[in-house]
Amino acid sequence: MQDSPSTVSIRAIEPSDVASILAWDSMPRGRLLEWLLLDSTRPVRSLVACEEGSLLALLPVVELGDPLPHERPPMFEWGRPLLAPGIDRKRAAALVRGLEENFLRGQDSPEGVVVAWFDTQVSESDLPLGFERLGCWSVLEGLPFEQLSAGKTDIQTVDLDENAAEFMRRCAPASAWVPRRSSAWLDWRYGRAPGGGHGARGVLERGELSALAVVGPAQSALGSENSSSTIPVLEFWVAPDGAGAAQNLVLGLGREARAQDCELSLAMPSWQPAFDVWVGAGLRLMPSSLDLLVRPAALAPEGRASEEAWSRRVLDLEALRCAWPWSLGDAHFSVRSSKSVHPRD
Amino acid sequence: MGPSVEITPALKAAFEGAFAALDSAHQPRSGEEWSWRTAGVPGGAPAETLLDSEGCVQAHYASLGTAVLWQGQRLPVAQVVDTFAAQDLSLPRRVRAFTLACEGFVKRTCLPEPDGFVLCYGFPVRPAWRIGRAYMGYSVLQEFWRLGISAEDAARAEVAGDLGLEQDADWPEDLAPLFAEHAEKLGVPFLRDAEFLRWRFDERPKVKYAKCLLRRGQDLVGWAVLRVTTWSGERVALVCDRFCVPGDEAGEFALDHWLGTRALAGGVTHLVGASGEHGPELGDAQRRGWRVGRSEYCMVGRSFDPARPVHDWARRLRWTLGDTDLV
Numbered sequence: 210m211q212d213s214p215s216t217v218s219i220r221a222i223e224p225s226d227v228a229s230i231l232a233w234d235s236m237p238r239g240r241l242l243e244w245l246l247l248d249s250t251r252p253v254r255s256l257v258a259c260e261e262g263s264l265l266a267l268l269p270v271v272e273l274g275d276p277l278p279h280e281r282p283p284m285f286e287w288g289r290p291l292l293a294p295g296i297d298r299k300r301a302a303a304l305v306r307g308l309e310e311n312f313l314r315g316q317d318s319p320e321g322v323v324v325a326w327f328d329t330q331v332s333e334s335d336l337p338l339g340f341e342r343l344g345c346w347s348v349l350e351g352l353p354f355e356q357l358s359a360g361k362t363d364i365q366t367v368d369l370d371e372n373a374a375e376f377m378r379r380c381a382p383a384s385a386w387v388p389r390r391s392s393a394w395l396d397w398r399y400g401r402a403p404g405g406g407h408g409a410r411g412v413l414e415r416g417e418l419s420a421l422a423v424v425g426p427a428q429s430a431l432g433s434e435n436s437s438s439t440i441p442v443l444e445f446w447v448a449p450d451g452a453g454a455a456q457n458l459v460l461g462l463g464r465e466a467r468a469q470d471c472e473l474s475l476a477m478p479s480w481q482p483a484f485d486v487w488v489g490a491g492l493r494l495m496p497s498s499l500d501l502l503v504r505p506a507a508l509a510p511e512g513r514a515s516e517e518a519w520s521r522r523v524l525d526l527e528a529l530r531c532a533w534p535w536s537l538g539d540a541h542f543s544v545r546s547s548k549s550v551h552p553r554d
Numbered sequence: 555m556g557p558s559v560e561i562t563p564a565l566k567a568a569f570e571g572a573f574a575a576l577d578s579a580h581q582p583r584s585g586e587e588w589s590w591r592t593a594g595v596p597g598g599a600p601a602e603t604l605l606d607s608e609g610c611v612q613a614h615y616a617s618l619g620t621a622v623l624w625q626g627q628r629l630p631v632a633q634v635v636d637t638f639a640a641q642d643l644s645l646p647r648r649v650r651a652f653t654l655a656c657e658g659f660v661k662r663t664c665l666p667e668p669d670g671f672v673l674c675y676g677f678p679v680r681p682a683w684r685i686g687r688a689y690m691g692y693s694v695l696q697e698f699w700r701l702g703i704s705a706e707d708a709a710r711a712e713v714a715g716d717l718g719l720e721q722d723a724d725w726p727e728d729l730a731p732l733f734a735e736h737a738e739k740l741g742v743p744f745l746r747d748a749e750f751l752r753w754r755f756d757e758r759p760k761v762k763y764a765k766c767l768l769r770r771g772q773d774l775v776g777w778a779v780l781r782v783t784t785w786s787g788e789r790v791a792l793v794c795d796r797f798c799v800p801g802d803e804a805g806e807f808a809l810d811h812w813l814g815t816r817a818l819a820g821g822v823t824h825l826v827g828a829s830g831e832h833g834p835e836l837g838d839a840q841r842r843g844w845r846v847g848r849s850e851y852c853m854v855g856r857s858f859d860p861a862r863p864v865h866d867w868a869r870r871l872r873w874t875l876g877d878t879d880l881v
Contacts, residue, residue, distance in 0.1 A: 342694055342868060345831040479697070479848040494699065494846040496832045500865070526687065530694075530852075 217304070219311045222246055222255040222267065229264040233293055240403040245271060245541060248397055252276055254285060256312055258304050266301070267291040268308035271541045273324070274388025283321040284388055287312075287337060288542035309338040313504075322386065322529065323504040326540045339504045343530060346499040350439060350474040353463040353490035364461030367411035367421060369395040376418045380446040384532035388539060398538060399423055399443070407443070410462060412454040419454030421446045422462060423538060427471050440466045442475035443538040447483050455486045463490070476540075480531055503529050561588045565603060568611035572638035576679055586759035591879075594757060596749050597621060597630065602659035604651050613639040613651035615659040617674070618879065621745040622871070623738055624862070628745060630669060634676035635879045652682075653689045660690075665858035673867055675855035677878055683854060691856045693864040696830040696871060698851035701844045703825050705791060708814025711807040711842070717775075719812050720767040725751045732774050732799070739800045740833050742870040744877045746797065754876055755779050755794065763794060764820075766812045768805055775799045778809045781881055782820040786850070791817030793827035795876035800834070810842060828875050835872075851880070 224247055231239050246255045246269055254270035269288035276283065290305045313323075325337060326346060367373055371392040381387040399407040406426030411418050423444035442462065447455040466473045473492065477484055488494065505525035566588070573580045592599045597619030604613040617632035637656075639648040664671045675695060678686060686692035713719065730747035737743040755763040761781065768776035776798035782791050793813060798805040817825050827844070829836045830853065840846065853873070857864050875881045 336865075342865060344694055344697055345868070347697070347831050484848065488846055493837060493840040495837050500868075527684070 217258050217260045217265065217307065219256055219258050219308060221253050222257050226257055226264055226267075229293075230267055230291065233291060238403065244397075244401060244403050245269070248401075250393060250397055254312075256308050258308055263293070265293050265296065266304040266308060268305070268312060269542060270312060273539050275391040275394040277389055281385055281387070281389070284386065285321060285323045286539065286541055287323055287325045289325075289327070306338065313338065322525065324535075324539075325502045326499050326542070327502050328498055328500075336502065337504070340502040341505070341526060343501045343503045343526070346476050346497050346501050347479075348474055348476050348495050348497045349484075349487050349492040350437075350495055351472050351492045352467055353460055353492065364410045364412055364458055367409040367418070369399055369409050369423065373409060373411075373418070373421060376421055376448075377444070377446045380421075380448055381534055382532055384528065384534075386529055386533040409444075410458065410465075412451075412458050412461075414451070414454055417448075419448045419451035420458040422458055424462065424465075425537075427469060438469075438471045439474035440469065440471045441537055442473055444536050445475065445477065445483050445487075447486070452482075452486070455483060456490065459486055459490045475537060477536055478530075478534065481534055501535075505529065561592060564609065565611050565614060568640055569614065569636060569638060571641055575641050576681075584759065590753075590757060590759055591618065591635075594753055595619060596753050597632075600632075600659070600663045601636075602655045602662065604655040604658070611640060612643065613637075613648075613655035615652070615655040617659070617663070617671075619671070620750070620877070622673070622742050623734065623745060624742050624870075625738070626734075629672045631673040631675065631744075632663070632671040633877065633879065634674050634678070637676075637678070637682050649685055649689070652685050656686070656690050660858075670858065672859045672862065673855055673857050675853060675867075675871075677851045677853060677880060683852075686854065686856075692854045693856065693868075694852060695855040695864065695868045696832070696853040696873075698849045698853055699829045699831065699836070700847040700849040701793075701827040701829050701839055702847060703810075703814075703844045705814045705817035705823050705825050707843050708810045708825055709818055711810040711814065713808040713811050714804040716770055717804060717808045718769045718771075719808060720769060721812075721816075722765055723767050724748075725756075725765075726767070726774060728774055729777070733797065736799045737797065737872070740835060741872040742867070743872040744874075746795075751779075751795070764816050766809070766816070768798065768808055768812075770805070775802055776805050776809055778813055779876065780813055780816050780820075782817070782822055783881070785826055785881075788824070788826075789822050790824045790826045791820060791822045792875060792881050793825060794881050795874045796827070803838075806838065806842060828878075830871060830873060832869055833872055 224243070227239055227242055227247070230242060247253060252272065254272055256268045256270070257264055258266040268290045271286045273284040273286055290308060292301050292304065296304065323337075323340075325340065327336070369392070374390045374392045374395055377390040399409075404426065407423060409421060409423050411421040413419065421444070422442055425441040425443050427438045427440055440462070462473055475487065503526065566583075570580075570582050595618050599616065599618055601614065601616035603611060606612050614636060615634070616636040617634050619630060619632050621628050621630050637652070639652040643651060664674065677698065683692065725748035727748055729751070733743070733746045737746070755765060764780045766778050767774060768778070777795070778793065779795040780791050781794050782789070784790075785792055791813065796809060798809055813825055817823070828849070829839065836846075855864060855867060857867055
């Protein structure tokens with residue numbers, strides 16, 4: 210491991226590490242940590258740095274969607290590394306860099322992409338290795354006030370089963386950068402998430418799903434300065450011919466949120482047609498304190514990459530900007546706990 | 555900063571050829587427009603033209619110099635414009651020529667050269683963005699949000715009794731101190747003074763902008779600039795520049811009123827503006843009825859000051875359409 214003491218070793222996180230990590234300051238809840246990083250149904254991607262049996266640092270990593278080896282490039286989300294207390298700044302930097310390099314060297318696929326939602330107050334030198342800014346994570350928030358009392362909406366509770374997963378896959382664009390939803394993934398992401406409170410709502414037309422949303426429990430606003438409680442919309446999928454259904458779903462979700470004295474909040478790339486539905490319904494686009502960072506391709510961490518690799522990186526960055534249909538459901542670390550992602554401060 | 559490049563017939567021909575190939579609706583640029591974009595620019599218009607051994611233009615990298623206010627300091631920055639490589643070159647040679655022109659420009663005009671540009675920014679066409687990202691360190695700075703409202707809705711905004719709207723007056727000299735005092739409350743703004751605004755909106759050949767000063771009593775508190783034109787295939791009134799003392803909600807409503815009224819008088823029913831992704835003004839505009847939409851553009855840039863990395867610029871920059879060469 211470069212720039213770190215030779216006695217430090219790096220390995221995948223193990224269940225027995227959780228107790229040590231929980232003893233560090235400002236750690237997320239244990240159940241959350243186990244669910245996010247050590248769920249038995251998902252591959253373990255997070256790495257820890259150890260020295261003489263003591264845990265020093267953790268790089269939290271989650272693979273986006275369901276792993277499907279060889280069918281598409283993997284996409285990973287990094288959280289902010291966590292450090293044991295008492296480590297000085299210089300050593301902390303070396304440990305973090307070592308974890309990052311180790312992860313990038315050890316990836317299953319050199320085509321993989323790493324993403325991270327980071328608070329932009331960090332300095333550039335603290336950004337993860339090789340990351341670029343894809344853009345600000347602008348938040349849509351508010352209620353479709355003007356239309357709440359008008360028109361009829363018919364939304365219903367939907368099971369997050371294989372039928373729902375298949376609908377999400379059908380609605381996703383034809384892009385290499387689409388994390389795959391499956392019933393197993395939905396069960397993990399929303400059915401077994403600590404704290405619970407997730408629910409799915411849909412609009413059916415002729416007995417078939419035309420629009421589907423997953424909402425989370427009420428929480429404070431997502432990175433914006435809004436002081437209202439908000440219901441986060443974690444997934445929002447619309448069939449290609451489902452514009453009317455999408456509007457119905459937006460209105461129905463708005464009514465449910467208002468009944469709880471909340472606003473709605475969500476984030477999505479603006480190229481998605483659903484973005485226009487939300488804006489058209491009257492939600493405001495507000496700046497947030499979070500940036501979306503990407504590491505377009507797993508280039509060798511050291512040295513300058515080849516010209517071809519750089520060209521590929523540019524095209525990947527463009528494709529990620531224009532065709533990756535990310536949603537709040539893909540942002541595991543920032544949405545669940547802001548405290549869990551600030552170990553570098 | 556380097557001098558403006560001489561606009562030779564060969565450069566004009568190469569420019570017209572390159573841009574006609576990119577955009578079938580491209581209109582040839584007049585000599586007056588070339589002069590306005592080069593000799594007349596208050597912040598200078600340095601450029602780099604790469605010629606082959608026979609004097610043929612291989613690539614061109616040009617700029618419009620301007621400045622931003624950063625914690626009271628006036629920092630020179632450049633909007634990169636009119637970049638191209640000759641269409642008759644093979645793709646690898648085109649990339650190479652473009653890169654050489656850019657590198658020459660950077661070496662001559664940007665930090666660490668004395669008084670060099672601290673930031674270069676632009677709203678590039680896709681080929682330029684790809685090459686710029688791959689070879690010249692361009693990063694995404696900000697989204698380019700389209701803000702729209704019906705002219706009728708804007709015109710309905712009230713003008714408080716103590717506010718006055720003064721149409722098409724000269725840019726006053728007290729504008730610069732007003733802007734310097736207040737604009738940095740919103741972030742890092744592009745400089746505004748009478749000299750810049752005269753060049754940008756009064757002296758541009760063959761393009762008519764309407765303008766309005768907003769006063770409370772005798773005191774200047776804001777202004778707006780409007781242009782009726784076709785934008786993304788739609789006949790609209792574009793809000794090319796706008797400023798109001800931060801927090802002066804009545805002033806913002808008064809500017810909305812003038813913009814809406816003037817748009818209707820110009821025969822268009824829709825107002826369109828633009829915004830970056832940060833700052834309270836984006837939310838304030840939506841609360842007054844403006845609606846956000848996507849655009850085909852994106853603001854990209856490269857910082858030449860290690861103390862001001864692109865992440866800092868991305869979060870702080872405040873711009874209007876007047877800081878682009880799109881209107």
